[in-house]
Amino acid sequence: MSRAALLVLADGRFPAGGHAHSGGAEAAVKAGRITSAADLEDFCRGRVHTAGLVAAALAAAAALGADPRELDAAADARTPSPALRAAARRLGRQLMRAARATWPSGELDLVARHFPKGAHQPVVLGLAARSAGLGPEDAAYCAAYESVGGPATATVRLLSLDPFEATGVLARLAPELDRVVDTAVAAARRVAAEGTDALPAASGPLLETGAEWHAGWPVRLFAS
Template identity: 80%
Template structure:
């Protein structure tokens, strides 16, 4: 495994399109649920243990070599919101473009042909990690870090939050991120024996509701 490859994939400047998405933070800010560093931390913790765990397990399973078509269907089943499914596929398509240019691999080519409009982003992320020679745990960590760093970065812009405070939130969440990453990898390994039904299916109803409302806004700063 290449530690440098992990740094490239996890780098916020990797051209995967994540900078255009707030991970639900824009809707949460407008609803008054995120108003500063403390509420941002609570918001990110909620994402980490619900949708974050689901996405990380999907990514780890893809990195393990589980059929990405089955994983994409599992991701669909675990994402009730059409707005979130649409965003996940858009992000998956953008990540696929970047991944195929960076780490060319026949499995990426095959998935791109299967889903020309984009597979779910966590599935593409896991397959990208596999193409880069990374481990399932690396894929899980990348997914989880993106799931909390995206909202933190967005909140800096949305609320003019001090970036030092936003970064401190991520640092305080680090031990929990470690624990969720382990859970995600364990779940992914169970898929090898028990199929995709072994994947976690934690829900975050406020994220789903907020995403649907956000998609209908005539003016917004972020795509989701």
């Protein structure tokens, strides 16, 4: 296992397309739910325990070798919003392109052929981690951190928030990310015996409804 590979995968410069997505932050800012660093912290805390937990478990299960087709179906079932499902597949397609160029593998090639329009991003993230020689904890950490790192970066742009404050939010949330990853990996390890029903299905209704509202805007800064 190369922890340097984890740094490459988690690097914001990795060309996986995440910079174009706010993780629901743009809709939350517009609705007045994020106006400060304190609001951002509350938003990110809710997001990591819902969407972040689900994504981390899916990524960990993929890294452990669970069937990506079953995981993709599980991701669909846990994403009620059509706009979020479409965004997850666009991100998955872009991540797949980057992963195949960086860590070529027959497994990635097979999944890319099966999902020409993209599998869900957390599933591809787990497969990319597996191809890079990383483990389920690494994949889960990438997914959990992305679930809050993206909104924090987006809010700096959307509100002209002090980037030092946004980084402070992420640092304060680190212990909670650790707990989310532990829960996600434990669930992922049960998939072999129990199937994808073992994976968490935490819900963030405001993220789902906000995504549908955001998708209808004629002008927006972020894709989702």
